[in-house]
Amino acid sequence: SLSESPCFSYVLLKLKEMFNSKFGSIPKFYVRAPGRVNIIGEHIDYCGYSVLPMAVEQDVLIAVEPVKTYALQLANTNPLYPDFSTSANNIQIDKTKPLWHNYFLCGLKGIQEHFGLSNLTGMNCLVDGNIPPSSGLSSSSALVCCAGLVTLTVLGRNLSKVELAEICAKSERYIGTEGGGMDQSISFLAEEGTAKLIEFSPLRATDVKLPSGAVFVIANSCVEMNKAATSHFNIRVMECRLAAKLLAKYKSLQWDKVLRLEEVQAKLGISLEEMLLVTEDALHPEPYNPEEICRCLGISLEELRTQILSPNTQDVLIFKLYQRAKHVYSEAARVLQFKKICEEAPENMVQLLGELMNQSHMSCRDMYECSCPELDQLVDICRKFGAQGSRLTGAGWGGCTVSIVPADKLPSFLANVHKAYYQRSDGSLAPEKQSLFATKPGGGALVFLEA
Numbered sequence: 001s002l003s004e005s006p007c008f009s010y011v012l013l014k015l016k017e018m019f020n021s022k023f024g025s026i027p028k029f030y031v032r033a034p035g036r037v038n039i040i041g042e043h044i045d046y047c048g049y050s051v052l053p054m055a056v057e058q059d060v061l062i063a064v065e066p067v068k069t070y071a072l073q074l075a076n077t078n079p080l081y082p083d084f085s086t087s088a089n090n091i092q093i094d095k096t097k098p099l100w101h102n103y104f105l106c107g108l109k110g111i112q113e114h115f116g117l118s119n120l121t122g123m124n125c126l127v128d129g130n131i132p133p134s135s136g137l138s139s140s141s142a143l144v145c146c147a148g149l150v151t152l153t154v155l156g157r158n159l160s161k162v163e164l165a166e167i168c169a170k171s172e173r174y175i176g177t178e179g180g181g182m183d184q185s186i187s188f189l190a191e192e193g194t195a196k197l198i199e200f201s202p203l204r205a206t207d208v209k210l211p212s213g214a215v216f217v218i219a220n221s222c223v224e225m226n227k228a229a230t231s232h233f234n235i236r237v238m239e240c241r242l243a244a245k246l247l248a249k250y251k252s253l254q255w256d257k258v259l260r261l262e263e264v265q266a267k268l269g270i271s272l273e274e275m276l277l278v279t280e281d282a283l284h285p286e287p288y289n290p291e292e293i294c295r296c297l298g299i300s301l302e303e304l305r306t307q308i309l310s311p312n313t314q315d316v317l318i319f320k321l322y323q324r325a326k327h328v329y330s331e332a333a334r335v336l337q338f339k340k341i342c343e344e345a346p347e348n349m350v351q352l353l354g355e356l357m358n359q360s361h362m363s364c365r366d367m368y369e370c371s372c373p374e375l376d377q378l379v380d381i382c383r384k385f386g387a388q389g390s391r392l393t394g395a396g397w398g399g400c401t402v403s404i405v406p407a408d409k410l411p412s413f414l415a416n417v418h419k420a421y422y423q424r425s426d427g428s429l430a431p432e433k434q435s436l437f438a439t440k441p442g443g444g445a446l447v448f449l450e451a
Contacts (some may be wrong), residue, residue: 027063035131045180048262055190107147110171134224136394141183223398250282354389361391370396
């Protein structure tokens with residue numbers, strides 16, 4: 001296990017020394033929370049649909065010392081992230097700037113509010129991490145989850161992993177990202193050696209055994225994408241919300257109560273395939289403008305802006321409702337097919353899973369428009385050199401791809417992709433070992449007491 005590995009003991013020892021030179025004392029405990037790769041099921045968790053991620057071995061690690069004052073002091077082992085201190089009783093999160101410490105404050109505030117505490121004890125924290133930032137591997141959610149578990153431990157309280165995941169999913173929205181709950185759920189619920197089907201409301205996780213003859217490889221496009229710093233992500237969330245309302249209205253449901261595309265399917269009691277047909281009938285491929293949406297729903301522009309749209313999407317002028325709904329319903333079906341193939345384990349399962357991953361990328365690129373030229377190029381290179389399937393993973397618009405590669409092809413795959421994508425003639429991409437690596441399902445968040 002992780003805590004017994006000599007490599008990990010060395011990491012803790014180094015962190016302890018850095019903590020001591022920073023704060024002049026010794027940490028009382030350490031908390032880790034992993035990043036994740038989403039194998040299939042992109043942009044559908046916030047629509048209410050199941051997803052299929054696994055934790056990666058890369059994680060956020062925090063050394064902690066509770067103090068007697070109310071001072072919260074945060075430091076980071078990476079000099080790019082400046083120190084921050086505040087009073088633990090007066091947590092302010094600035095939505096306009098997704099600074100690193102704000103993600104810590106999200107986790108802290110989530111736990112504080114859950115227990116209704118006005119007074120929190122102070123602490124000294126040194127944050128370390130090896131998840132590449134803005135890469136679609138959930139470095140920010142890992143930090144939120146880690147901070148939530150740190151705060152819980154300092155308070156000496158107990159919560160189940162599911163409760164922790166739900167609190168952290170909700171509290172990450174303090175930063176202005178209207179995400180679903182996938183990243184926080186897998187960070188807490190992950191188990192070594194298995195991917196998980198994560199279902200929502202109620203939150204639960206089911207083991208999915210991945211094929212033994214294949215490896216999942218992560219490749220970073222080296223295009224950074226920060227969800228909280230751009231509006232792309234929240235616009236998609238709103239397009240899905242509006243599509244759900246128009247579909248509900250078309251089917252004479254109580255549309256004003258509907259927020260997610262999954263709710264429309266549940267209320268109609270029909271299959272995902274049938275929902276795709278309803279989408280064809282109810283929505284048109286041409287983009288909608290705010291006026292047309294208001295006409296369809298019988299509301300004023302003011303009501304649309306203040307009652308339906310989030311603050312940072314109120315000035316959007318075009319909404320592609322048909323395309324977004326088609327992606328979500330087809331992607332939700334691909335997740336279920338993926339799980340079924342893993343369970344039935346046919347001879348050609350790696351090929352079948354690869355095809356689903358390829359279809360997912362096409363849908364992300366063409367219907368959800370969350371890819372970018374570099375991701376498309378990287379996906380093509382991965383397929384060319386032996387991946388049975390390759391797709392963007394995470395929010396997209398940059399970040400990483402995930403590919404399913406037959407185990408016997410792995411060495412040549414890594415060498416060829418490295419040469420074709422990372423060793424460009426213009427030398428524009430610094431090859432880092434974090435850019436291209438095989439991964440296996442890791443374990444979830446943990447607390448270590450000072451040995």
